[in-house]
Amino acid sequence: xxxxxxxxxxxxxxxxxxxxxxLRLQENQPDRRPPLDEAKRFYYLYQRTSSDLVKLKTxxxxxxxxxxxxxxxxxxxxxxxxxxxxxxxxxPWQWLTRTFPSTFxxxxxxxxxxxxxxxxxxxFGAAAxxxxxxxxxxxxxxxxxxxxxxxxxxxxxxxKQDFDAFQGRHAFSAQxxxxxxxxxxxxxxxxxxxxxxTFVLLFYNGTIIGVVIFDYVTDGQGTFLTAWLLPHxxxxxxxxxxxxxxxxxxxxxxxxxxxxxxxxxRLRRIRGDLLTLIGGAALLLIWAGIIESFLSQYxxxxxxxxxxxxxxxxxxxxxxxxxxxxxxxxxxxTSPA
Amino acid sequence: xxxxxTSLTIRTPEGVSFEVPIASPFSRCLAxxxxxxxxxALTIVIVQILGALTIAxxxxxxLGQVFSDFGTGAMILIQFxxxxxxxxxxxxxxxxxxxxxxxxxxxxxxxxxxxxxxxxVVLRNLFRLLDLLPSxxxxxxxxxxxxxxRCQRLGDIAAxxxxxxxxxxTPPSLEEFVRIERNSFAALxxxxxxxxxxxxxEEARIVLDAxxxxxxLEPSARLNLFSQLANHFxxxxxxxxxxxxxxxxxxxxxxxxxxxxxxxxx
Numbered sequence: 001x002x003x004x005x006x007x008x009x010x011x012x013x014x015x016x017x018x019x020x021x022x023l024r025l026q027e028n029q030p031d032r033r034p035p036l037d038e039a040k041r042f043y044y045l046y047q048r049t050s051s052d053l054v055k056l057k058t059x060x061x062x063x064x065x066x067x068x069x070x071x072x073x074x075x076x077x078x079x080x081x082x083x084x085x086x087x088x089x090x091x092p093w094q095w096l097t098r099t100f101p102s103t104f105x106x107x108x109x110x111x112x113x114x115x116x117x118x119x120x121x122x123x124f125g126a127a128a129x130x131x132x133x134x135x136x137x138x139x140x141x142x143x144x145x146x147x148x149x150x151x152x153x154x155x156x157x158x159x160k161q162d163f164d165a166f167q168g169r170h171a172f173s174a175q176x177x178x179x180x181x182x183x184x185x186x187x188x189x190x191x192x193x194x195x196x197x198t199f200v201l202l203f204y205n206g207t208i209i210g211v212v213i214f215d216y217v218t219d220g221q222g223t224f225l226t227a228w229l230l231p232h233x234x235x236x237x238x239x240x241x242x243x244x245x246x247x248x249x250x251x252x253x254x255x256x257x258x259x260x261x262x263x264x265x266r267l268r269r270i271r272g273d274l275l276t277l278i279g280g281a282a283l284l285l286i287w288a289g290i291i292e293s294f295l296s297q298y299x300x301x302x303x304x305x306x307x308x309x310x311x312x313x314x315x316x317x318x319x320x321x322x323x324x325x326x327x328x329x330x331x332x333x334t335s336p337a
Numbered sequence: 338x339x340x341x342x343t344s345l346t347i348r349t350p351e352g353v354s355f356e357v358p359i360a361s362p363f364s365r366c367l368a369x370x371x372x373x374x375x376x377x378a379l380t381i382v383i384v385q386i387l388g389a390l391t392i393a394x395x396x397x398x399x400l401g402q403v404f405s406d407f408g409t410g411a412m413i414l415i416q417f418x419x420x421x422x423x424x425x426x427x428x429x430x431x432x433x434x435x436x437x438x439x440x441x442x443x444x445x446x447x448x449x450x451x452x453x454x455x456x457x458v459v460l461r462n463l464f465r466l467l468d469l470l471p472s473x474x475x476x477x478x479x480x481x482x483x484x485x486x487r488c489q490r491l492g493d494i495a496a497x498x499x500x501x502x503x504x505x506x507t508p509p510s511l512e513e514f515v516r517i518e519r520n521s522f523a524a525l526x527x528x529x530x531x532x533x534x535x536x537x538x539e540e541a542r543i544v545l546d547a548x549x550x551x552x553x554l555e556p557s558a559r560l561n562l563f564s565q566l567a568n569h570f571x572x573x574x575x576x577x578x579x580x581x582x583x584x585x586x587x588x589x590x591x592x593x594x595x596x597x598x599x600x601x602x603x
Contacts, residue, residue, distance in 0.1 A: 171410045275459055
């Protein structure tokens with residue numbers, strides 16, 4: 001049997017046009033939730049058009065109309081069959097108090113590896129400087145060339161300067177935020193290359209910190225260093241570690257240890273966690289950028305205890321938040337006899 | 338290089354299968370170039386606006402210095418937000434299409450044909466930083482596009498997406514080539530019935546494809562094609578000479594199309 005294509009198109013065209021109009025409406029307003037009647041009608045039209053497509057392919061084989069219907073069915077199919085979990089609206093408070101910390105804890109081994117690699121790099125940098133102090137310039141990247149100055153000289157100069165609340169602060173803050181966000185994203189995405197470059201980036205950044213810490217401490221500027229780095233570092237370094245943690249979660253999915261799932265499915269399963277972790281790291285970086293611009297760079301010795309105090313409180317708060325926030329309280333009614 | 342798949346076949350739970358054509362690396366490059374130009378243009382416009390505001394407020398005591406610093410900070414942040422946010426915002430708001438993709442008739446979809454989710458949009462755009470390496474040469478992304486079966490850059494693989502070509506959304510009008518002034522075969526309904534009976538759906542499809550694309554062919558290729566088709570269909574049902582005499586090969590195939598796809602009118 002061969003279909004009477006002309007008659008077929010004439011009969012079905014109104015339904016196809018109606019489906020196309022509904023699709024245009026939905027595509028122009030992606031967040032719109034259609035009313036029940038419209039959703040039912042949409043499903044009916046999708047089924048009818050699908051059935052038309054099957055008929056046309058089986059009995060007529062007419063290429064142009066088949067392509068047109070395939071386009072319609074594909075678009076309608078993607079509207080009807082969404083990936084799981086998308087229907088839950090985003091709740092910022094719940095995300096902050098539950099989703100982020102619990103996701104962080106679920107991947108704590110990756111965080112420990114990330115953190116460990118960074119501090120191994122720091123130890124390496126410090127050891128390298130102890131062996132050969134002249135190698136300092138080789139470790140410091142060009143954009144931080146001011147760190148090549150002898151610490152005691154810099155401290156003397158910085159402590160004499162007046163604090164100007166606005167001079168260059170906004171620009172500096174923005175520069176730090178964008179730079180650190182790029183480093184964190186890079187640490188994450190390089191996890192896709194089986195984590196090798198995530199480890200390299202963490203180790204390299206750790207080396208720089210190690211060199212700076214060793215340099216300042218051996219020059220007797222430990223207090224200045226703590227007051228300078230702790231207020232923003234208490235958020236900035238954990239953010240970079242979380243970037244590394246995210247990269248290592250991707251790397252694990254790439255290797256596929258302990259699972260028989262295909263790579264595509266492994267990546268699909270961690271997608272939500274990746275976004276949560278990187279979102280948390282971004283928030284930490286924004287705060288670190290503000291603190292670094294408006295507090296960390298203010299080098300009046302009278303305020304060192306306050307700055308160190310702020311940094312210590314932030315770090316303790318962050319540790320407690322990540323370790324305990326969003327944990328379910330133990331059920332007391334089912335305690336063992 | 339791995340063998341390329343030119344289309345994505347999706348089989349729905351309702352048992353319907355359909356194909357979606359996958360975009361080529363070349364068209365994706367062109368779309369990328371357009372998007373890059375848009376990002377640069379947007380950045381320039383915003384920098385100019387902020388620059389003009391800075392100059393306008395520079396004369397104000399105190400406020401001028403604050404605004405100058407604030408303006409520089411805002412500029413750095415806006416540049417960063419545009420470079421990352423442009424792709425995310427447009428792909429999310431326009432169902433997988435940036436301006437470049439719209440112009441090149443491309444669209445990002447989930448690799449299983451499902452709706453594109455926000456996390457997929459965000460991830461594929463964050464991974465652009467990796468695809469751009471080394472420096473900003475797009476080498477990793479380019480190589481990935483060339484070697485993967487479905488032309489996916491690393492961001493597409495991580496986010497589970499792929500870029501497809503959008504096909505024309507207008508149904509073709511069959512009337513143009515099926516409705517002819519006079520189908521001389523209609524005078525012999527028993528032979529028309531035999532022709533229909535002996536024709537397979539694949540042969541019918543070839544006839545319609547030839548009819549719909551005849552104007553795209555070179556004159557010699559058109560003559561040759563319709564000659565071959567007419568010879569083929571003459572064997573299906575032998576119409577008498579008084580019906581076929583004076584009919585060109587193309588007219589013969591038009592009659593065949595009219596016989597196969599619509600009720601013939603006498």
